[in-house]
Amino acid sequence: MENYNKNHEKEAVAFYRSDKIAVLSTISKKYEGYPFGSFVTYVSGWDRTTFLYLSDLADHTKNLKKDHKSCITIFKKNESGDVQNNARLTLIGDLKKVPDKIYEACKDRFHNFFPESKVYEQMHDFNFYQISVTQARWIGGFGKISWLDPKNWMNVGIDWINSEKAMIDHMNNDHLNTIKSALSAVHGVKDPEARMIGLSIDGYYILSKGKLYFIKFDVPVFTSKGYRNVLIELSKKYRSYEF
Numbered sequence: 001m002e003n004y005n006k007n008h009e010k011e012a013v014a015f016y017r018s019d020k021i022a023v024l025s026t027i028s029k030k031y032e033g034y035p036f037g038s039f040v041t042y043v044s045g046w047d048r049t050t051f052l053y054l055s056d057l058a059d060h061t062k063n064l065k066k067d068h069k070s071c072i073t074i075f076k077k078n079e080s081g082d083v084q085n086n087a088r089l090t091l092i093g094d095l096k097k098v099p100d101k102i103y104e105a106c107k108d109r110f111h112n113f114f115p116e117s118k119v120y121e122q123m124h125d126f127n128f129y130q131i132s133v134t135q136a137r138w139i140g141g142f143g144k145i146s147w148l149d150p151k152n153w154m155n156v157g158i159d160w161i162n163s164e165k166a167m168i169d170h171m172n173n174d175h176l177n178t179i180k181s182a183l184s185a186v187h188g189v190k191d192p193e194a195r196m197i198g199l200s201i202d203g204y205y206i207l208s209k210g211k212l213y214f215i216k217f218d219v220p221v222f223t224s225k226g227y228r229n230v231l232i233e234l235s236k237k238y239r240s241y242e243f
Contacts, residue, residue, distance in 0.1 A: 005146045008138050008140060008144060008145075008146040008148065009138075009146075009148050009149065009152060011087075011138065011140050011144070012089050012136070012138040012140070012148055013048070013202050013216075014202075014214075014216050015074070015076075015087055015089055015138075015140075016044060016048070016074060016089055017044055017200065017202055017203060017214045017216065018214050019074050019076060020041055020042055020043065020044075020113065020114075020212070021039070021040070021041055021042070021074075022039075022040055022041075022042050022050075022072050022073055022074045022075075023037050023038070023039060023040070023072070023073045023075075024037070024038050024039075024040045024052065024060055024070060024071075024072055024095075025037045025070060025071040025072075025073065026038075026060045026063035026064055026067070026069075026070050026095075027063055027066070027067040027069055027070075028059075028063055029059075029062050029063045029065075029066045029067075030059070030062075035071075036059060036060060036063055038058070038059065038060045040052055040054070040060075040072075041053075041114060041117075042072065042074075043109055043110050043113045043114065044200060045106075045109070045130070045200070046158050046161050046164070046199065046200055046201065047154075047155055047156045047158060047200070047201055048133070048152070048153045048154075048201070048202070049130050049131070049155055050072055050091060050130060050131045050133075051098065051106055051109065051110055051128055051129070051130050052095070052128070052129045052130070052131075053110055053114075053117055053120065053126055053127075053128055053129075054126065054127060054128075054129055055120075055123070055125050055126050056125040056126075056127065057125055061127075064095055064096075064129070068094040068095055068096050069093075069094060070092075070093065070094070070095040070131065071090060071091065071092050071093075072090070072091045072095075072131060073088060073089070073090045073091075074088060074089045074090075074091075075087070075088040075089075076088075085141045085142055086141070087138075087139065087140045087141060087144075088139050089136070089137070089138055089139075090136070090137040090138075091131060091133050091135075091136050091153065092133065092134055092135040092136070092137070093131045093132045093133040093134045093135070094131065094132045094134070095129050095130070095131045095132075096129060096130070096132070097127055097128065097129055097130075098128045098129065098130045103128065105161070105164075106128045106130070107128060109198060110128065112197050112198060112207075113197070113198065113205070113212060130155075132154070132155060133150055133153040133154060134150055135147065135150055136148040136149075136150055136152075136153045156201075156222070157222075158201060158222050159222065159223050159224055160199070160222075160223065160224040160227055163224060164198075164199050167199060167224075167227065168196050168197065168198070168199065171196050171231070172195050172196055175231075175235065176194075176195075177242050178231065178234070178235040178238070179194055179195065179196050179206055180192065180194050180242070180243070181235075181238040181239060181240075181241040181242040181243070182206070182215045182234055182238045182241075183206050183208060183213055183215070184238070184241040184242075184243065185237075185238040185241040186213070186215055186216075186238075187213050189208055189213065190243055191208040191209060193208070193209075194206050194207065194208040195207050195208075197212075199227070201217075201220040201221055201222055202216055202217055202220055203215050203216040203217045215234070217230055217234075
């Protein structure tokens with residue numbers, strides 16, 4: 001693929017997993033042909049799917065009902081240095097309601113990551129959406145610019161998805177030291193109350209003092225056996241950080 005860089009891919013994935021705010025661009029229904037940008041929060045899925053929780057009353061949702069083509073731009077504001085050198089990730093694709101078969105799982109994941117979103121359940125005009133990515137663009141700073149391989153951002157089958165809750169409960173109940181030591185090693189945070197709350201092919205999420213932290217893997221993991229092996233390796237790697 002033209003201008004493809006594996007290191008850029010890894011950087012983009014780590015960046016994507018560590019954030020939860022973005023700009024959603026849709027094709028305006030009211031002003032036909034013009035792009036319309038709006039602020040949204042997102043949750044990254046088990047694969048690299050992006051989940052959004054949108055109101056039918058919002059302009060961007062009205063736009064989607066006419067044209068599913070959309071773009072999600074993820075960025076982080078850096079108070080120091082040249083803002084043009086800040087990292088950003090752009091995901092282009094079709095944004096549609098999540099399939100019924102994953103609706104409940106998607107809802108649980110979103111509410112786990114954004115507990116405050118539970119209040120919108122009482123409003124019948126909110127629905128979950130996911131983007132099917134066709135192109136991905138990474139800008140990690142000056143000289144770090146690539147079109148990423150879209151195959152790596154497509155929805156894929158994962159054999160452990162239905163076992164996620166059991167896997168998380170097992171880790172929190174029987175291997176909590178592994179979670180706490182990883183948080184300490186990777187993010188410098190020591191929290192005896194830290195808990196694993198979500199899995200992905202690229203790593204897992206820890207909730208600590210109301211904040212989410214991501215522990216990344218070196219390579220994506222699609223099988224239950226593979227996930228177990230990676231968690232064992234990470235427990236060995238971060239053992240010296242136990243407290």
